[in-house]
Amino acid sequence: MTTLDPQPADRADPARPARPTRHVLVVDDDELLREVARAALELVGGWRVTTVLSGAEAQRQAQALRPDAILLDVMMPGLDGPGTVSGLRQDDRTRDIPIVFLTAKLPAGDHPAWNHLDLAGVISKPFDPMTLAADMAHLLGWGSEPRDADG
Amino acid sequence: MLTADEPDPRPAGPDDVAAGPPGGTGAPRHADDGQSELDGVVRTIGRRARRTNLTRAAQLCTALSRAEAGELDPIARQQATELAHQLVGSAGTFGFGAASELAGQLEDFFGAGVFDEPGLQAARRQLEALGDQLQGEPSD
Numbered sequence: 001m002t003t004l005d006p007q008p009a010d011r012a013d014p015a016r017p018a019r020p021t022r023h024v025l026v027v028d029d030d031e032l033l034r035e036v037a038r039a040a041l042e043l044v045g046g047w048r049v050t051t052v053l054s055g056a057e058a059q060r061q062a063q064a065l066r067p068d069a070i071l072l073d074v075m076m077p078g079l080d081g082p083g084t085v086s087g088l089r090q091d092d093r094t095r096d097i098p099i100v101f102l103t104a105k106l107p108a109g110d111h112p113a114w115n116h117l118d119l120a121g122v123i124s125k126p127f128d129p130m131t132l133a134a135d136m137a138h139l140l141g142w143g144s145e146p147r148d149a150d151g
Numbered sequence: 152m153l154t155a156d157e158p159d160p161r162p163a164g165p166d167d168v169a170a171g172p173p174g175g176t177g178a179p180r181h182a183d184d185g186q187s188e189l190d191g192v193v194r195t196i197g198r199r200a201r202r203t204n205l206t207r208a209a210q211l212c213t214a215l216s217r218a219e220a221g222e223l224d225p226i227a228r229q230q231a232t233e234l235a236h237q238l239v240g241s242a243g244t245f246g247f248g249a250a251s252e253l254a255g256q257l258e259d260f261f262g263a264g265v266f267d268e269p270g271l272q273a274a275r276r277q278l279e280a281l282g283d284q285l286q287g288e289p290s291d
Contacts, residue, residue: 104240130189
């Protein structure tokens with residue numbers, strides 16, 4: 001069960017209930033890319049982020065944490081991105097978690113080999129840290145996220 | 152055998168942070184604050200990435216020398232391909248777009264495994280240009 005962290009009430013309307021924080025699991029074997037993705041999604045997206053460095057660990061943490069979405073590198077040693085997705089789709093606890101691939105392997109719009117994986121989308125590497133949260137929100141259909149300029 | 156990057160010394164596992172963005176759950180922050188802070192963070196991480204990527208480029212140089220000598224075995228070739236692939240993502244994300252493109256060409260070169268003279272010469276030029284780019288300042 002994903003733990004929801006209530007955000008402070010909207011500045012424009014303090015009476016509105018706080019919106020829960022999205023929780024994203026970031027999976028990449030490159031330590032520095034994990035760090036910058038975490039910073040981008042936390043600082044601009046305002047989301048809670050957990051990072052892991054392998055597909056196998058991603059499956060374990062997805063089962064335990066039930067994140068709202070997974071940002072998943074494709075080329076990793078051991079269990080790669082597609083293999084990780086296949087495992088997640090076979091588990092009732094994780095089958096419905098939306099997944100976005102992060103990859104330098106193919107352009108974002110050209111990935112017929114992945115059609116059967118039911119991905120929410122693909123973000124190409126190199127990615128722009130400044131727009132990563134917005135790109136993910138767009139692919140995931142997360143409304144007006146990331147945070148508005150008015151807070 | 153091509154030496155791969157040092158493995159991550161930390162045990163595989165969640166690298167969790169405190170819930171919510173830095174600054175706790177106080178008053179909502181403006182998007183600019185997040186962007187400004189992110190810019191600083193990216194620059195800091197980028198300095199570390201530059202060192203890592205220069206090391207990767209040096210390892211590619213070793214692989215290319217072995218290919219030129221006809222001594223690059225399949226495992227080392229695969230490692231070189233992966234190194235180049237890592238450079239594509241990392242160099243580009245931290246502002247070295249031209250280096251990222253050159254790394255993509257080198258990934259294709261090592262991945263194809265065809266080491267004829269024109270290909271080797273082109274790869275050597277690409278690798279030298281890649282090193283020059285990484286030695287400079289991020290431009291993207």
